[in-house]
Amino acid sequence: MGKTLAEKVWDAHVVRRDEGEPDLLYIDMHLLHEVNTPQAFDGLRASGRTVRRPDLTLGTEDHNTPTVAVDKEIVDPAAREQVSLMHKNCAEFGIELFRLGEEHQGIVHVIGPELGLSHPGSTIVCCDSHTATQGAFGSLAFGIGTSQVEHVLATQTLPMGRLKNMAVTVNGSLPEGVTAKDLILAIIARVGTAGGQGHIIEYRGQAIDELSMEGRMTVCNMSVEAGSRAGMIAPDEKTFAYLRGRPAAPGADRWDAEVAYWRTLFTDEDAVFDKEVVIDASTLTPFVSWGTTPAQSAPLGDPVPHPEAFADPVERAAVQRAQEYMDIVPGRPVRGLPVDVVFIGSCTNSRIEDLREVARVLDGRKVAPGVDLMIVPGSMKVRQQAIDEGLNEVFEAAGAGLRFAGCSMCAALNEDRLTPGQRAASTNNRNFEGRQGKGSRTHIVSPAVAAATAVAGHLAAPADLT
């Protein structure tokens, strides 16, 4: 029987397999950031262990970091301490670290692909669930906890129980104005926050093939919102073209051999998936979350469901609680709800194509009075490119500045956060209670919808702007 893409990559990384035990997988690249790691380094020190492969380990500062001024001291002493611990730990164990303000610094899942670290067929882990982003390259990339970080640092391997295979096939083409973000929100609304649990999702079909690499990253990024550890897309010519010439891509001497190998990374025709979902791309419109899980999403103009529509009493109570928290009225669409803040950024949507999309909508328009538009690029490279392309001038003319790179209001671990009761349209990946600050209300949207919302002052699609 044939193998799925995920099985091919998995099997190529089995260091040790024994009946009744999890597989021991080799890890090709281990990415680190300042949160979720200090305890792992403490553990290494306490046991007198070293880092097995510092050359396969890379750190960056992104979660706690300021986005307005990078040359000043971090205000919160605990955050400052964590960033300084990252510096100290990486120096002590010989790990390369990209620091705030440096050329390669940025959100860990943005700089991995940008540097060409995300090779098809490789295994990538990071102390962050959105590591799944890099599955867009046909790598097996997933988030791990702090104890596992310590394990990978010490051994460059990870014991993992086999995961099942799930196919999400997206047939047809996305209509004009409908983006990768709308697509993944629609997928999550369909499969639910737990639909992918215990599975690796492979995205396939015409609409996936037609996405750019950046769009594919947006889709794979939110695999974890569907309950899955990892999302993957088989590599193709777009993948190879994206990687060619990047700093950590194979050099000219090895390029052809690697591409020949990468071409073998696809699901065999006779391979079997444990679960399959099929979506018709042509029926999709801009999506928005109305509740407090990413699965509580709907087309922007659709009425929000009534709690009574849910037969399961537990589900009904959860929907009711979410609607009260979000202060929305069942039966009415969220389109038109006034917002206080619009956040464009996060590892889901902070790459150059996202910023170009935002600039297209903002061009010649102004941000509505009373709305704070925050544009935070995913990396310093993206920031520089936005400046080189003149996008920052469009942002400034509209009434918004281009900030420095970091997770910003997605993690809300720095000073960028909402105050209780504030409502935001946000390109991030999570809308949990308090996610963007205590009492915050987040509607997850695409960059285009976020930009249109900033101009309108209320939740709106670009097509709604006059």
Next chain:
Amino acid sequence: MEPFTVHTGVAAPLRRTDVDTDQIIPVRFLTHSSRTGFSDKLFHDWREEPDFVLNDPAYAGSTILVAGRDFGTGSSREYAVWALQNYGFRAVIAPRFGDIFRGNALTNGLLTVTLPSDIIEQLWALLESDPGHEVTVDLVARRVRAGELTAAFELDDNTRWRLLDGLDHIDLTLAHTATISDYEHRRRPALPSTALLTG
């Protein structure tokens, strides 16, 4: 890691689904850089609601949490596991868990017990009608017992063995260092290295 064999303690009914790790411990407390000191941060924002279950004195000192489906979805923050353990929880019982949370919990010796929704409903009813009722989580027999109720749960033999003996994953893997070196010798040489980024 502290071994887990048989544990009996007061159980708290958390009648909520989709309890993501942001609720278990809000992100603003993640700047703290140790594994301890999170007991008062557990469910921090919910504990400001007077009727939140852990504010009920009848459940004071509870060591078992009985929650709705999809407990521990969201961020891969091990802080969520540490906060539950710091508070005193030894086990969480729910119909379904977030994958990363479940892995983190079992690595740290916090037992996640998966039971069907109807059993959870029965447990909730029992714990709400008789607050302070004790529940036994028996990993040796892979059973949960509460009053008249007995329910079997599944956990793979390898994880069970590791928990019963309190074994550390890293020690187990380091016993195979030679096998790891063998793998490294046959690994594709063109895979990325940070040496390429810094010259």
